[in-house]
Amino acid sequence: MFETITALLQPWADYYAEHTTLSTAVLAAHLLAMFVGGGLAIGADRRLLLAEPGTPEAYRAAAADLQAQHGLVIASLVGIVVSGLALATADAETYLTSRIYWAKMGTFALLLLNGLRMRRTEAQLLRAVANTTELSVAGPQLTLPWGALRQSAGASFALWCVVLLLGVVVANS
Numbered sequence: 001m002f003e004t005i006t007a008l009l010q011p012w013a014d015y016y017a018e019h020t021t022l023s024t025a026v027l028a029a030h031l032l033a034m035f036v037g038g039g040l041a042i043g044a045d046r047r048l049l050l051a052e053p054g055t056p057e058a059y060r061a062a063a064a065d066l067q068a069q070h071g072l073v074i075a076s077l078v079g080i081v082v083s084g085l086a087l088a089t090a091d092a093e094t095y096l097t098s099r100i101y102w103a104k105m106g107t108f109a110l111l112l113l114n115g116l117r118m119r120r121t122e123a124q125l126l127r128a129v130a131n132t133t134e135l136s137v138a139g140p141q142l143t144l145p146w147g148a149l150r151q152s153a154g155a156s157f158a159l160w161c162v163v164l165l166l167g168v169v170v171a172n173s
């Protein structure tokens with residue numbers, strides 16, 4: 001099975017190895033997409049973690065700021081996955097058998113799952129705020145999933161950093 005996969009990928013591996021411009025472009029695309037997507041995501045996570053909203057409007061603004069980053073972050077994730085797969089399949093024998101590579105993939109999967117949870121929580125928060133705009137200040141009636149959103153932002157920050165570190169280790173091991 002493993003031999004079949006590597007044999008099928010051999011023409012791509014040979015082509016990639018013989019064309020330095022292509023290999024440079026693929027690695028550059030991987031790092032650029034990571035830089036843009038990770039940078040935007042980490043910036044938004046940090047703003048959310050530092051925010052101390054006291055009114056429904058401030059909660060809404062904090063969740064809306066997070067929501068505004070999703071389009072570009074998702075586009076960058078697509079770029080990361082496509083370029084990452086191009087890198088991995090250019091040397092399948094090395095990567096498919098590397099534990100660090102699989103640890104990176106596992107951490108990346110956690111990052112994606114956390115992103116989905118974050119989108120759900122932020123939509124819940126926005127819905128809850130929309131139903132309570134007449135309240136002046138966060139009172140006992142206002143129960144918002146703020147703690148869960150902060151948890152996801154903290155996890156996102158940490159997971160981006162761990163995937164990046166594992167990426168460097170994979171490339172140099």
Ligand code: HEM
Binds near residue numbers: 080083087165
């Ligand atoms: C499906 C997702 C991904 C795949 C398949 C993938 C695959 C790879 C592979 C095979 C390499 C080794 C390239 C080489 O030979 O130099 C690599 C390098 C790297 N990746 Fe990823 N990656 C993915 C996602 C990510 C993410 C999300 C990040 C950042 C948070 C990331 C950051 C890096 C870094 C920093 C390097 C090191 C580049 C270098 O020093 O040459 N990767 N990736």
